Amino acid sequence: MTTMSAVGAHAALPIDDPHSLRDVTVPVPQLRPRDVLVRVLAVSVNPVDVKQRAALADSTEPTILGYDAAGIVEEVGPGVQTLSVGDEVYYAGDITRPGSNAEFQAVDERIVARKPVSLSFAEAAALPLTTITAWEALFDRFGLTQESTGDLLVLAAAGGVGSVMIQLAKALTGVRVIGTASRADSANWARRMGADEVIDHHDLARQAREVSPDGIHYLFSPHSRGNIETYAEIVRPFGHITAIDEPDDLNLLPLKEKSIAWHWELMFTRSMFETDDMIGQQHLLTRAAELVDAGALHTTVTETIDDFSAAGLRRAHRAVESGRMVGKVVVRRA
Template sequence: MGAPTMRVVAAYQGLPVNDENSLQDVELPVPELRPSDVLVRVRAVSVNQADVQIRAGLGRSTTPRVLGYDAAGVVEAVGPEVTTLAVGDEVWYAGDFNRPGTNAELHAVDEQIVAHKPSTLDFAQAAALPLTAITAWDTLFDRFRLTSDSTGVLLAMGGAGGVGSILIQLAKELTALRVLASASRPESRAWAQRMGADDIVDHHDLVATTSSAAPEGVDYVLSPHSRGNIEAYAEIMRPFGHITAIDQPEGLDLLPLKPKSIAWHWELMFTRTMNRTPDLIEQKRLLDAVAGLVDDGRIRTTLGPAVDDFSAAGLREAHRMVESGHTTGKVVVTR
C-alpha cells in the first residue's frame, strides 16, 4: 500500500481569485511529524490578508503551495518529544510561514506555537482569533511596552478589521488606555463600538475627526494601511508617540515623524517561527492567556462571515470576501 494521503487546497501560481485555478483541490501525502510536532485534524481556518497577498503573488510552480495560517482543530498524533499536548486535545494556533499551511485535512505544527483552544468557543469562532490576537498582543505589550497601568490614547486604524477588532478588546481589558478606532461605513462603526472602542474616527477625514475626538493628541497608533497616512499621523500624534505598522508599503517616507520624535515599529507575528527565536514558546503562552480571557468572558470572538465549505471553491469565496475590503471581523472556512 502507498503512503496515506489527505485532501488539501493548494495554489500553483498567482491568479485572480475568480479564476477557478487560483486555488485547487489536491491530494498530498499526510505530513511526517518532526519530534516536537503535533498532527492536527483541521476543523476551521480563517483567511487573512497574508493568505490573499501570498496567493496573488505566487510564481508559477509545479509544486502545490498549501496556504493558510489560522487553524482550530483536534490533535490526531504527537511526535516523540511532545510534552504539552495529547491526542484528542482541541487546539488553536497561527501556523508557521516556513511550512505548509493549514488549508488541509491534517496539518503538522510545532507544539511550541499551539495552545488549547478556548472551551467556550466552537472551532469556527476559535479559528478567527490566533493570528490577529498574536499580532495585537505583540503590538501592545512587546512593541508599545504597555502595562495594566498605561494611560493615554490609542488609535486602532481599521477598527473593524481582524487585528483592530481584537486589539481594541485587549487594550480595553488589559490597559488603562482610551481607545479610538477608525471606521467609515455604518456597519464598520457599529462593529468597532461592539468591540469596545470609546470613540470612532473616520479614516477618510483622519486629522479632523481624530483631533475632535482627542484634542490632546494620540499616543499610540496601530497602522495596517500606512501609505498616505504618515503626514496625518505626524499631525494627530503627541511628541514621543509610537506607531506599529503591520503592512509592508515600499518606499515609505517617515521623515514627517521626526520633529515629534515619533517611534516607528514593525510587527510580524511570524518573526518567532521564521527565525526560530529562543522564546518561541511565548506564542503558546500568549494564546493560552487569550484563551483564558475568552473563557472568562472578557474577550469575544471576532468571527465575521463563515463559509461552510472546506474546499477550493469555499476558500476562493473566502479570499474574495477578504479582497473586497468590505467585511467586518474575520472570514472563516469550516469543515
C-alpha cells in the same frame, strides 16, 4: 494513511478563476521532534493569505496556504512536552511551512495552544493570527500594562486585528481606544468591540485632533501608505506607532521632529527564526483562551462557510479581497 486532501494554489490567478485554488491530494506531513499533527476542522482567511496567493510564481507543485486554524491533535513528535493526542487546539501557523488549508497540518507545539472551551472550532479559528498580532503590538511593541493610560488609535478598527486589539486594550490596559471606520456597519462593529470613540479614517487628521487635542500616544497602522505626514501631525511627541504593512518607498522622516518611535509587528517572526521566546505565542494564546472563557474576549467571526474545499476557500478569499469585511470569515468542515 500516507496522503490527505488539501487545497492548493499553483499560480497567482484572480480568485474568480476556478484554478486559483484547487482541490489536491498531497502527502501527510512528516513531524519534526516538537511538532504536533493537527486534524484541521476550521480555518479563517486573512489578508496575508490573499497577499501570498497573489505573489505566487507558477509551479507544478501546489502551495498549501492558510494560517488560522482550529482542530484536534492526532499525533505528537518525540520532543513534544505541552500538548497531547486528543487536545482541541488553535493556532496561526508558520509562514515558512505548508499551511492549514489541508486535512492535516504539522505545527510546532510552541505556537499552538488549547482552544477556548466555550468556543466551537469555527469560532476559535477566527482568533489566533489577529490575537497574536494585536497582543504583540500592544504588549511587546507598545509595552502597555494594566496601569497604562493615554489614547490608542486603532486604524481599520472593524478589521480582524482591530477587532481584537480593541477588546484586549479595554480588558488589559487603561488606555482610551479610538477606532477608525468609514461605514456605518464598521463603525457600529468597532463600538460593539468596545471602542470609546470612532472616527472616519478618510478625515483622519481633523477628527483625530478633535477627539484627542493633546495628541495620540499609541497608533496602530495596518495601512501606512500616504499617512506618515498625518501620523506626524496627530501623534504626540515621544509617541509610538506600530505598523503591520510594508509599503514601498516608506519615508519616516516626518516622524523625527517629534521623536516618534516606529515599530514593526510580524507575528511570524518568532516561528521563522525559532527565537528563544517562541513559546511566548503558546502562552499568549492560552491567556487569550482564558479571557474568552471568562467573557472578556469575544470571537470575531461574522461569516461561516460550510465547505472545506477549493470552492469554499475561493468564496472566503473573495470576501477578504472585497475590502469590506467586518470581522472574520471562517471555512469549516461540515
